Amino acid sequence: MSMSPRFPQINSVFFQVFSKFLIIILLLTSFNYFSFSFFKNNILDEIIKNNKLNLNNTVKEYEEYFIALREEMLRLYSDSKVSLINGQMMTRPQNEINYLLVSDLQDMMQKMTANRFLYMDNVFLFFKAQSMLIERDGTPSEDRMFSAFYSSAMYAPSFWRDQSSASYHFKIFPASLFAKHTGTSLTLMPVIVKNSAYTYYISALIQPDNLFENFHRSTDDSFFILNENRQPVYIHSQSTDFKLPDLNREEDFYESEGNYYFYKTSPLTGLTYISIIPTHRIYDQILGLNITLLAVLLVSIVISIIASIWFGRRLNRPIKQIMDSLQQPRSILQLKSNIREFDFISGKIQELNSLNQQIHQDLLTKSSQLENYEYIKKLKMIYTDSHDRGKIDRFFVVLFHLNYLDTDRSLTLERVAYFMKEFIHLSLNETFPNSFTIQIEKNQILTMVFGDDQRQRIEEALSRLKAVFDHDKQSCLVTAAVSSVYADSFEYHSAYEEALKLLDGRYLSDEMEIITEARPIPGSYFFTAKQEEEFFHLLQAGNCLACVDLIRKMLEHMAASGAVAGQFHKFSADILYKSLNILEAVKVETGELVRDYVPAQLAQICSIDHYLRFFERFFHRVSELVKVKKEEQDDTIAFVLEYIRKNYAEDISLEQVAAKLNLSPSYLSIYIREKTGSNYLEHIHTFRIGKAKELLENSDLNIQEIGRQIGYYNPTSFIRMFKRFTGTTPKEYRKLQTLQM
Template identity: 30%
Template sequence: MKRSVTGKFALNALFVKLMLSFLSVILILASFNLFSHLYLSGKIYKEMIGQNELGLAQTVEGYENHFRLTQNMILALTQSDSWTANLGILSHLKENRRYDIPAEVISDLSTLYANPFLHIENFILYFKKENYVLEREGLSSAADMFGKYYFSAEYPPEYWSRQTMDNQFLKVMPAVTFTEKTIHSTRTLGRLMPVLVKAIPYEEVYGIVMLNPQLMQAAYGDAGNTPFYILDAQKNLLFSTSEGKLQTSQLPESGNAHERVGDQYYFYEKGKQTGFTYIRVTQVAAIAAEMRGMQLLLAVLLSAAVLISVLSSLIFSHRLNQPLQRLIAALDRKAGSRPEKLSSVKEFAIIGDRLSSILENNRFIQTDLDHKNSLVRQYAYTHKVKNIPLSKSLAELEDVRQSEQPYASILFKVSFKTLPDELEKHTLMLWKLVQNLITGGESESVALQPEHDQLMLLLFNPGPQSSFLQALDTLKELLDSETSLYLTIAVSPVYSGETSFTDAYNNLSMLLNERRLNGETQIIVEPRASSAKSFHLKVTHGEELHNLLQSANEEAVFAWLDRQLEQLQHKDAAAADFRAFALGAAEQTSKTVTRLNLPQAERLLPPPLEPFNAFHSMDQYKEWLRDLVRPVLVVISSRSESRDPIISFVLDYLDKHYGEDINLNLVADKLNLTPGYLSSIFKEKTNINFSEYLNNLRIERAKELLMNLELRIQDIALQVGYQNVNSFIRMFKRCAGITPGEYRKRYSRDDSLPSSGLGL
């Protein structure tokens, strides 16, 4: 017994070696963790300061570049001879009455506030001597502009009249909140930062540029909730993202600096061009408290981990050593003469008897794995393309990892004009044809099926793009004679290994949306330049369709829908644009049904399932839209036949006299009714207020008159019943979404096109 114990705990015994190995690993890991924490805890503050200084430097560079770009753009505009001449004329507008000049000046100013990178909300020219302003909406008095449309308690009209530029060309002023005050409503315009600009060479004229500081902060500032401040050269606060008071004890004369005030770090940097001081505030007290908590927690966890590891090592070493000792003993007994039975331990006997069967099973498993390797590979690549986290075993596959070798990707989407009886069989045969034709059985390619109707090919080291485009042209020629299906093929450029498979798939999915509306196989290599410019204008046609539906004129409604679809086809719109327009028309039809409170409204609403994925011609959209609106028109027509005579008189009177100065009291007097009773019965019968109906009627008539380029906007306003042109412009913009001038410019040309959606 003594000899047995001594042998068990000898230095070269398995148990001792296992135990010492476990303890060595535990000691090394514990020492490394302790050293790392002690070392890194001293570096964390320096790292925090460095990151904040770097982030502030990038923010300062963005703001400085923006102010310089804004100044250069304005300076380039003011140096124009035509600009100087026009300002001279506008300075004496009441004398010369040159009312054609404001439109030209507004067009020049549009180059500034139409630039999305300048973040300019408006450019206001203030003529102090004449006491009026010119901005993007037209002419206004200074009192109206700064007392109503751009009102702020910090910048009343008297403030602007006292401003002088002296020798300065550009002066940035503190950002405040502006509001638009009208008779019926008050609307906030958000925080804006006024910038005074000298209108060279006129002393009594200067520009007021309304910058949007929120957009500037989103473009150049910190994405988090870190407080940020901008001070001018006189240390006045220009802009801040926090309501808290700025507490500073020093500001740098130049360059950057930082200091700690209480529980906060203040980082400063002074702009080299503007002289502005940019300040960023970071909380550090919480970090310090968390560091102390982390140190205490680490000490507890480290002690517990060492104790648990030692105990676990002892248990694991004993459990591993004991069966091995028994197995060695059994082998020693077997070495002499083979007994009929290997000890009394059944498990060891089973181990010996099963070794041969285990090897045989391994050979079978290896063969089975070889057969299934391609399926596992496709599964793993599909997860990489769809950005789905892989299991640990799949993530370790070498051929699935993103390598440095170049590759190209092709995405095929099949669409059936008529569904075959065995859809899955037909689709599988098509994918096999595509794969054999494009890859030719090469090993450096992977075929995936991210969706039931899609096939994606990854071609590694593909060579130039033209090599596989020729194979795609051949495939297109083969499918041109096929009448039951067609393919949409999106082709990527040859990517470097740095581009992820997910990004490649997303880019190809966006290219699929470039498909045009026809039943032919299409190969799409890059987006068409016309798509972003022609089909995504934010123009609202909802009220126009609503009025046509409300008229119950089937011929007019069908003609309007056909005209919109034909315009889309004329502009070579994508199939997605036709789908978006049809969805917009369906949504407006639903709103019309709801607004008119039609009977059996649930039956008249469009079906929840859209059939557009199977559409491949404009006629299919025409037929679907007609089937959509036809029952609505029937119900509206039958409802109109039983219309109240009072409402009939009011509608007919408004249609004939909308250009006159009419109101609810006038019409009620003609019917010998009280205005309140007429208002309530009009709302009850038409589901719309009297004034709202009159304004919509006038604006629709104004749209027709705007197509006549010989009519001035002032004259059109008078013809449709608006005595004040500014009131007309504001009402038109509220109803149509754009000003009358923009509407005329956009729709008086032959190349105008409505949005791909109704924008409802």
């Protein structure tokens, strides 16, 4: 019997595989070498092209931004309210300007500055007629605006006045450091849009550093923007020792004094964008790439040879075993090997069995998920092209709503909902084997029960659940609503909608409630005009106990008339918003109240006593804030309000009140606005409309007579002003109050 040779022969598998690998390695090495040589010669051109492309992208984004900015500014500049205000300034004194139009413009400005894609710090309109300035937060004088709020050595107040007569339509001015009244400084770039035919213009103060961070595409931070006169508009550089390039060249880049200068001028805005890259940085990149490529090439060759030898030997050994086995037919073929393919052959049957079990389990899981999705789709009327499952048994749904009350948050709502869903599923499946339970929202769990005779048994099953859930009612309050019985799968959504409406009928309670039929829900609850005025004065006076007593009476009235929990929540939330609005109107700081008494806390209240304790804490803090505000009481404002209270039915002008205080009308108007947040006329209208509400509730006078008694001799003016302050006409208001009584 011949013996196998110790070393593989030339025609063996090992030599054949190894030689083929060497040929492939040689070809790849040759290709890499020529590629490396070619790349080495062209890498500088590629780096320059890349920097030019980066600059082009930067210019494109800057130009698109300036075009979008100009369009937004023109939209505001061309608004009819702006021309109306300008016309009023040309013909009226400043105190007779319609400040409602000013307020509308300020809302538009606030929306513009809130747009994060405009990178805008502020925007304002300057009217030359009365040197009036309107910005998003007020109407400061130009001296105060640019001496206190936005102070800059480059842009004095006189600069902004001179722009009214300048002859351009759109201009970008150099960025400068502006000191703000908050003590901070910010680099801003003024942009002005105007029409030479008008004497007013709009200006935006944009944040060039934010533009640079979002638009600049380069490996270096040296970046300049020049205007059409080759003057710097924006400079961003780590070094203060820089030199502007010579731009009178045909090419769009050049090398000089150790730097590469890349530049491009936009035909739209006339701006020139310059990016400066140090020469040594480009050559360092080339050298680093050369070294890296050479090292990779050498390491690849070594690894390829070693891998070829190792792989050839691993492939040759099992093949040799197969050949030896073929030479000895009675021998048992041992397929165990370190090679994965031969191990795969030996364990093929076991792996196929394991794979078959995994596929079976996966199909069961996906089948359950698809079934849940199918029901959720029908409950929420999500239509697809899937086919109906066919005729089903009569069914009804039980919808559970979870109100999470655990203030320490030891468990998240998701965890609570999961545990409750599993518990509900296990509990109801004992009584209703064909039922199934799914979580349909983060705070809603739905159980579908099938069968004709199951509706009578559900209340008993829910009572058992109630006994369990009430043990944890301090952490989570549960409400269960049971729909009517339905007979068709197309009525899934109707059953779900019915259950949702039943949940609206939950009463104020601190335990689980089971709702099986619709409950009558009374109308809306709110203060009468007399109660609202009483509440207004009590709150302004800081009378904590009286406010709480007024609310207690209303809550008891609601409970006696059968109000549901949602109505208690809505009424209490309205009280919170109303209180905050009243306090803000009299300039009481409400930031602490907004933070500590958010309406979301009301959702966790489940009894009238809890509501009263909540409002006792709230109004106690309110009384403290009002007390602090009273210590800062302004005698001038007190005189004005008292004068309005005594003479509201007469034609009292601002000039009359100013004469009694020995003040100019314009100064008094601004003073009232700054101290109270409302102008003089708004205070008169507020008091008159309050008196009108009293007369509408407590007298039989007609609308015209009531208008005359409170100072409105034109019925149309009275109706318009009443609707503006209350949202309804006097006639509708009287009818609504009569229905409530």
